[in-house]
Amino acid sequence: xxxxxxxxxxxxxxxxxxxxxxxxxxxxxxxxxxxxxxxxxxxxxxxxxxxxxxxxxxxxxxxxxxxxxxxxxxxxxxxxxxxxxxxxxxxxxxxxxxxxxxxxxxxxxxxxx
Amino acid sequence: xxxxxxxxxxxxxxxxxxxxxxxxxxxxxxxxxxxxxxxxxxxxxxxxxxxxxxxxxxxxxxxxxxxxxxxxxxxxxxxxxxxxxxxxxxxxxxxxxxxxxxxxxxxxxxx
Numbered sequence: 001x002x003x004x005x006x007x008x009x010x011x012x013x014x015x016x017x018x019x020x021x022x023x024x025x026x027x028x029x030x031x032x033x034x035x036x037x038x039x040x041x042x043x044x045x046x047x048x049x050x051x052x053x054x055x056x057x058x059x060x061x062x063x064x065x066x067x068x069x070x071x072x073x074x075x076x077x078x079x080x081x082x083x084x085x086x087x088x089x090x091x092x093x094x095x096x097x098x099x100x101x102x103x104x105x106x107x108x109x110x111x112x113x
Numbered sequence: 114x115x116x117x118x119x120x121x122x123x124x125x126x127x128x129x130x131x132x133x134x135x136x137x138x139x140x141x142x143x144x145x146x147x148x149x150x151x152x153x154x155x156x157x158x159x160x161x162x163x164x165x166x167x168x169x170x171x172x173x174x175x176x177x178x179x180x181x182x183x184x185x186x187x188x189x190x191x192x193x194x195x196x197x198x199x200x201x202x203x204x205x206x207x208x209x210x211x212x213x214x215x216x217x218x219x220x221x222x223x224x
Binding site for chain 1: 147149154155156157158159162200202212214215216217
């Protein structure tokens with residue numbers, strides 16, 4: 001079974017803090033994705049990566065950065081957390097190329113106060 | 114602009130009352146359409162992939178169909194455990210493995 005794990009299920013941070021969210025997948029997938037999910041807005045893509053050290057901006061990259069130093073690990077970084085970044089953050093992975101479904105982690109619910 | 118919409122936003126059914134969820138999409142060319150189920154506080158779980166108009170997939174009480182502009186998720190004789198949010202997502206031909214998700218339909222099945 002594909003497994004995608006995320007470092008925290010719940011996280012509370014203060015405005016201005018630097019926040020790291022980590023995602024690890026164990027199926028040797030090339031593609032990894034970070035989404036945020038908000039009520040009424042659905043899943044919105046923040047960043048994705050198709051290889052180690054490669055990254056592409058998604059639809060809402062502002063205020064975020066990412067790091068992919070190893071194939072299995074994809075980190076999302078909030079450089080200076082703000083209250084409007086309070087959300088559910090979901091990581092996903094897929095193999096490269098063909099039309100594959102995305103495998104999601106359990107999510108991290110981040111609250112910025 | 115490429116987009117995916119879903120209707121209704123929320124649906125309440127009595128146990129055993131069959132119904133359908135709709136996903137409409139406007140993309141330049143479809144590589145695949147996905148249905149996911151999401152339980153509260155969890156990540157989406159994959160259900161189906163559809164590739165071309167006329168295709169159908171089934172799993173237990175769920176059946177997904179695809180036309181050139183929309184997909185339907187039919188739920189036959191639902192049970193309370195089918196309660197969840199159902200997400201539709203499309204992968205377009207010009208996209209590099211990037212999918213567009215719809216906002217979801219929240220389904221509640223009442224015993």
